[in-house]
Amino acid sequence: MVFLPSKDLPPLPHIPDDVPICDFMLDERFGRFPLGYSRDPFTCGLTGRSYSWLDVRDRVDYLSRALAKEFGWHPNQGTEWDKVVGAFLLNTIDSLPLFWSVHRLAGVVTPANAAYSAAELAYQLDNSKAKALFTCLPLLDTALEAADKVGIPRNRVYLVDVPPQVAKGAKAQGNFKTLEQFIKEGQSLPKLEKIQWGPGEGARRTAFLCYSSGTSGLPKGVMISHRNVIANSIQIATFETPYRESLSTIQSKLDNEPYCAIALDLLPQSHIYALVYICHAGPYRGDQVIVLPRFELKAFLETVQKFRITELFLVPPIIINMLRNKDLLRQYDMSSVKCMFTGAAPLGAETAKELHEVFPKWAIRQGYGLTETATVVCSTSPMDIWFGSSGNLLPGVEARIVDADGKEVIEYDKPGELVIRSPSVVLGYLNNEKATKETFFDGWMRTGDIAMIRVSPKKTEHVFIVDRIKELIKVKGMQVAPAELEAHLLDHPAVADCAVIGVPDEAAGEIPKAFVVKSPAAGNDDDAATTAAIMKHVQDHKARHKWLKGGIEYVDVIPKSPSGKILRRLLRDREREKRRAAGGKL
Template sequence: MADHQNPHSLYNPNTGIYTSPRPPVPLPQSPTTSIVDFLFRNLSVYSDRPALIDPNSHQIFTFYQLKRKISDFAKTLHYTYSISKGDVILIFSPNSILFPVAFLAVTSLGAIATTANPLYTVKELAHQISDSKPKLIITVDQLFSKVNGFNLPLIDLGNFSDLVAKSSNHAALSPSVYQSDVAAILYSSGTTGLSKGVVLTHRSIIATALMVTSDQEFYKEGRSVFLCVVPLFHIMGLITFTYAQLQRGNATVVMARFELEKSLDAIQRYKVTHLYTAPPVVVALVKQPAIVRRYDVSSLQEIGTGAAPLSKDTMDECSKIFPQAKILQGYGMTETGGIISIENTRAGFLNSGSSGVLCPGMESKIIHIETLKPLPPKQLGEIWVRGPNLMKEYFHNKEATEQTMDKQGWLHTGDLGYFDEQGRIYVVDRLKELIKYKGYQVAPAELEGLLVSHPEIMDAAVVPYIDDEEGEIPMAYVVIKAGSSLSGEEIQSFIAKQVAPFKRIRKVAFIEVIPKAASGKILRRELRQKVISKL
C-alpha cells in the first residue's frame, strides 16, 4: 500500500464507492489457468522448499513432492474411480497435509471439491450430500461410521500410499480446465437455517490468493512459514491461508486442531513467521502468557485474525506478549473467497480495532438500511462489496443468489459497518442473524427448528450471548408448555444429541412469550437487549 496516498481519494462522493489504496493485482491472462497450474507456475524457483509440514509426524512435502502427490492422486481418482470434469467430490476429513493434496487433485481434473466439517452429525451431512450430490467421499477411517450409510464410494486418506501406487503407471492427465470453471462449492450457514453452497471458480480462488498476498509481494517479503490451526474445510484455512501462501512458495505447518503448547512448539521448531487464525486462539495466547514464555517464539512476525472481530484491548495485550509480532485483522466471508479487507502492518495505525483497508481490486459501498442510499465515511450502514474474488452464485439457489448479489455485481454482505476517513473499515454488527461461536457460524433458525420439535417446547428463539472466552455463544429463550417441568439442562442435552459441538445451546432462559413482529419474524434485537441488560 502506498503510504503517501491521499485517503480521501478512497471515497468517491459522486458514486458512493470506496476503493482500495493498494495497487491492483494482475490476474493470469490465459483462460486455461487452473488453480493447480497457477500454484506451480514458479516451481523451478522453489521445487525443493518445504510446502506442507506435519508437526506431529514431522513429515514434510516439498513443492516438487506436492506436485507429484497431486498428480498421482488425480490419476487414482480418474482411472480407479472414473472421476472427470464436473463431478462433485466431498472431502470429509480433519486437518492434515493430505487435505490440500486431495483438494488440489480434485480440482486439477476439472472436478469440483466440496468440504464438510468433520464434527457434523449424519443428519447435518445429509443436507449437504443431497444438495451437492457428490460421486465420491474422501475421508478417514475414524469418520467412516458417519458416511458409510450414504451408499457412495469412500476413499480413505489414511491409505494414501497404497491408493496412488495402483495408478502410478498410468499416463499423466492434462484435462482442459478453465479459469471460469467451478473449482469448489463451500457451504456457508444461511440465516434461513440450512447452509448454502457457495460456488467458487478457479478465477475467484486465484484472485483471492493474489489479493491476500499483495502486501507480501509489494514489499518483497522473503520466504515465510505459516502455521495453520484453523479448519481446512473452511474457506479461511483452505483458500485464504493455505492456498494463498502455497502459490507464493511459502511453507504451511498444518495442525489437526489448535492446542496451545503444541502450537507454540511448532512455532519454535519450524521458525514460524506468521500465525493467521480466529480470535479465540489469540484470546488463549493472551490468557496464558506464562506458557507462551516457555517457548522461543521470536520468529513470529505477524499474528492475523479473521472470522469475527477482535477487540483493541486483546490486540494490545497480544502485542505485549509478542512484542516482535504485528497484530492485524482481516474481514471476509465465504461468498468473497474469504477476504474483503486486511490491515497493512507496514503502513498506517496498528491495533486500531478496524479490519484494515480494502484488498486490491475490491470496491465497497456503505448503504443506508432504509433509504438504500450510499453513505460517506463515519456513517453506519450495510456493507456492499464488489471484486474479482466474489462467488459465482449459490449452488442451485437462484432466489438466494438474487437476494445477495445485485445486477451491478454488488454483494450485499448483511454486515453493518462503516469506513473512517483513512479508508479503514469497521465491522460493527450483523444484519444477518448468524452467531459466530469460536469463528464457526451458527444459524439460530436451525436451532430454533430443533427446539420447537421438542414436545414440551411451545416456542423458542436463539440469540448470541457475549462471552469473554468464546466470543458469542448460542443462547436459547424458550417458552414451555404449562405444567411442564423441563429444565435448561434437559433442553441443552436434547440439542447436543442432534448437532455438531459448536452448535450446542450453551445457555437457556425461560420466557412467557417470544417477541415477534406482525409478519411473524422474531424480534431478536429485543432479546439481545434483554441479554445485554443482564450482563
C-alpha cells in the same frame, strides 16, 4: 460513493479465467513464486513429514489418474456437478493435493467441518449430491453414519492417513481404500488429458462448494469458482507485496535468498479462511505451511518453537487463550514470529493491545472476509496497523456503505451495510435462487455486516466492522445458523416455539442462547429438568460449537412480525438490557 483500494498499492496483475486451480498452483506460467525457490508447501507439525513441490505435483498427477479410473471421470467430459467429492477430514498435509486432484478432473470438492455430527454431514452430502467421501480414522464412524443416510456406498468411502498421535491406534472396521493406495495405483496408469477450457470457463465452473449460512437460514452451498480462489490468492499476494519485499531485502542480506514465510495452519482446512488464505495464497507465493490437526495450546507453542514459525494465522478465541496463559507462553521461544493475522471474528482493540504488550515485535493484523467473497476483502497492512480496524481494501475490491434507508453513505465514520464487489465474489448459492438474488446483484454482494470507513492516523481508509445485520452467530469463528437450531429444538416435545440468538462470551466471542415457549407436553416439569432434556437433545445431534452454552430462557411468546418472521432484534435488545442491569456479569 464507491470506496476503492489505496492508489499506493501495486496494480493487480491479470487474473486468468481459463485455468483450474491445480494448474494455477502447480505451473509457474500463471505467476506463482518459482517452484525452485519455494519452501516445501506442506509439512506435518507432529511428525515432520514434508512434501516438496515436486512431490505435490507428482501426487496430484498420480491421484487424479487413479480417481479418473475409480469413478470413470474424464477431465473434459461432463459437468463439474457429475464429479462432487466430499472431504470430512482433520487437517492433513494430504488435503490440498487431494482437492487439486479432483480439480484436475474438473470436479468439485465440498469440504465439511470435522466437528459435524452425522446428521449435519449428511445434510451437506445430500445437498451437494456428493458421489464419494474422503475421511480419516478418527472421523470414520461419523462419516459412515452420514454416508449410510444419504446412500453413499461403503466402497465410495476412502481414508486419508493421519499421524499416529492423532489415530491413537484406531483401526478401520472394514476394508477401506486409502489415498496412498490410489497414488501407488496411479503411477502405472496413463497420463490424463489436460483440461481444455476456453475464456471465462474458470470463472463459471465451481471448484469448491463450502457451506455457509449467508445472511440467514439453514447452511447453503456456496459455489466458489476456480477464478474466485485464484483472484483472492493474487489479491492477497499483491496487497502484501510491499511488506514482503522489505523482508526479502533483509533476508537477502543474510543468506542471499528471497523471503518466504513459515506459516502455521491449525485452523480447519474446511473453513474458507484456512482454505484460501493459508493453503492457497501462502504456497502460491512460496511459503511453507506447517499443518496441525487441531488447536491444543502446548502443541501449538511447541510447533512455533520447533519450526521457527514466522507467520501465525489465528482467531480471537485462540488469542484469548494465549493471554490467559502468559506464564506458559514464557516457557517457549516465540521470537521467530514476525506477523500474526486474525480473522473469522472481530478482535477487539483492547485484546490486540494486550497481545502487543506481550509480543511488542509482532505485526498484529486483522482481516475481514466471508465464504461468499472467497475470502479476504480487507486486511491490515503491517505498515499501517490500527487496532480494532479490519484494515484496508485489497486490490480489486470495491466497497459501498448503504444506510437503513438504502442510501449510499459518502461520509467517513458513518455506519451502514457493507456491500462488496470483487473478482473473488462467488457464483451464488447452490439450488437456492431466492437466497442468491437476496445476496448478489450486478456483481455486488450484500455482506449483512454493518461497517464504516474511517481515516487512519496515516491518512489511509480503514474498514471497521461495527455490527451485524445478518442473524448468523459466530462461535470461535465458526458459523451457527439460528434457524438450524430452532428447527431442531422444535422437534423436542417440550418445545412449542423458540428463537435462538447469540450472546457475548469472552472466550468464544458469541454462544447460542435459546428462548423457549414450553409446550403442554412439558407438563409441570420443573424448568431445570426441562432444560436438561432440551440441552441433551441439542448435544446429541449437533456439533459442540452449536450447543446452547448461553442457556435457555422460558418465555410466554416469541416476538414475531405480522408475516411470522422471528424478531430476533427484540430478543437481542432484551438480552442486552438484562446484561446491562446485571453489570455485564451474565
